[in-house]
Amino acid sequence: MAERLAAVPGVRAVALGGSRARGTHRPDSDWDLGLYYRGDLDTGRLAALATEFAGTPVEVAGPGGWGPWVNGGAWLTVDGVAVDWILRDLDRVERVWSDCRAGRFEVGVQAGHPLGFWSPAYPGEVSLCRVLADAGGELTALRAETGHYPDALRDALVGAAWESDFSVAGARKSASGGDTLHVALCLSRAFGVLAQAMLGHARVWCVNEKGALAAASRLPSAPADFADRVTATLRGLDPAAVESAGTLVTEVRARLAE
Template sequence: MAAGLVQVAGVEAVALGGSRARGTHRPGSDWDLGVYYRGSLDVAALTALASRTQGSPVEVAGPGGWGPWVNGGAWLTVDGVAVDWILRDLDRVESVWSHCRAGRYEVGIQPGHPLGFWSPCYAGEVALCRVLRDPGGSLTALREAARTYPEPLRRALTGAVWEADFSVAAARKAAPAGDTLYVALCLSKAFGVLAQALHAHHRRWCLNEKGALAAAAALPDTPSGFADRVAEALRALDPAAVETAAGVVREVRAVLEAG
């Protein structure tokens, strides 16, 4: 597939991503191929290739078709196996990497990412991928650079832990009224921020919400019972749950402040 993809006009490189690239996959895990392009992408040619590969018509979402950050791609089934093609604008990925090195990031609204799309995900994807085809060498060079976690980004993400406190404070006001949706959103945001901060503290890339809780819980110095206490708070969504969340935030902040 990768060999065919780099023949499509605009495609610069193809990488294996997700759990299969990291060796954490299960038997039924999808195969994720990052399709890195520059400039104008020949979506018609990409659609034709996808349909030939699957053996039946495939709908390909062009740049922007799946939102501003996930961008676009296609879901294929090949010999009964799920294979996802995920578009990435290489110019934008390189720009985000430059921002990461300067300690800048953003969190954008993106379908499929309920806690927002954290821009460093682009760099993390590259750092953790397996490059399959890269005729020009750009993705390979970026991968080597991104394997060193930028200290300015580490400081920015750990410093943003204040938002977890802010979100818990907002939940504390709403919980007595039984506003479960708002409390759930606030606490989820708080725990998402903590997961990002803990990963950054240990110079690890946190790609998205999937698996982030378990991954954060497994990191050194993470407070005892972290995952269980988060799960308990998100089940209860009452004033006591908010105080549980507040305690988790305090303990994580203590870890981060200890250096």
Template sequence: MRTIIETMAGRLAGVPGVVGVLLGGSRARGEHRPESDWDLGVYYRGALDLDALRESAGPGVEVAGPGGWGPWVNGGAWLTVDGLGQVDWILRDLDRVDRVWADCREGRYEVGTQAGHPLGFWSPCYPGELALGRVLADPTGELAARQGEFAHYPEPLRDALTGGSWEAGFLLAGAAKGAARGDTLYVSLCLARAVGVLVQALFAADRRWCLNEKGALAVAETLPGAPAGFGPRARALLAAPGDGPAALTATVAAARALVEDTEAALKAS
């Protein structure tokens, strides 16, 4: 299997405009299951030869060019490969990755709307992917150089993301008003976003890259900075926020206690 994926990566690296190819996701971290997809980050710069990329994908495979999938996960392809199963090509503009890294080093980050990311796409994911991935094809050595640099989590970014936990409390202030109206949808959205913000803060406090929402809560609850019972308490909030003002109000109150405990733990970390 590894030979097949490495051969594919080498072929992709020969496409004009492609700088290198990185194996990401659970496969790169050794956390995969037999049915897990293979995620290939295809890093490019400038004009990308889409015709050559489509030829490499083979007949019948739709390849989305830059911007075709949205502003952050901006293009790629889904393939089914004999001997591997599902293989996802995900385009990454290397110049944009560098700009995001410069922002991270200054304590700046963005959260953008992106299909497939219900809590939004958090820009530090870009350097995080390179830091945690496995380089498969890198003719010029650019990916390896960045991987070494990105392995060091920026302290300004840590401060910004842990400080950003204030948003969780702000969301719950609005959720309390929605609870009084019995607005289950609004309260549920506020709760999910609040938990997501806390998870990001806990990852940052541990100087750990958080790549997306998948499995993030399960990791966050094990981190040394997490308050007691963080995971079970968060899951209880999200699993059954309630139906009607009384139940929703009680859930929001429990969420406030979790936010307060998490912020206290973050300050102590």
């Protein structure tokens, strides 16, 4: 499949991503293929290939069809197995990688990413992928570069942890009035930002909110029972839970400053 996809005009490389690339998959996990392209992409050819592989018509979302960051792609079922094609603009990935090396990152609104799409996910995906087809060697070269986590990005993500305090302060104002939606959003944001900062501090690529809490809790710098305490707080969503969140934020930020 990767070789056929790589022959589509515009596609420069194809990579296996997600849990199957990292060896953390379950038997029912999807197969995620990243389609790295430059310039104009022949989505008509992609749709024809998708239909051939799936044995039924498949809609292919072109660049921007799935939002500003996830970009586009297709969901297929091939021989009873879920296979996702995910578009990635290689020019944009390289620009983001340049920003990350300079200590700059963005967080954009994106469907499917309740914490927002954190731009370091782009080079993180490359670093963690398995290159399947890459005639020009472009993605392979980029993967070698992203094997080193930039110190400037680490510092930027750790520095961004200040927002967790700000979010807890917002939750504190709303908790006494019973505004559970705002409290839940504030505390989820606080813990999501902490997870990004903790993983960045440890030079671990974070490509998605899914699994971020578990990954952060396994770090040597994580407070004791970090994941359990986050879970208990998000189940509470009352003033006591907000104070627990404040205590946890303080602990993590103190450890990040060490």
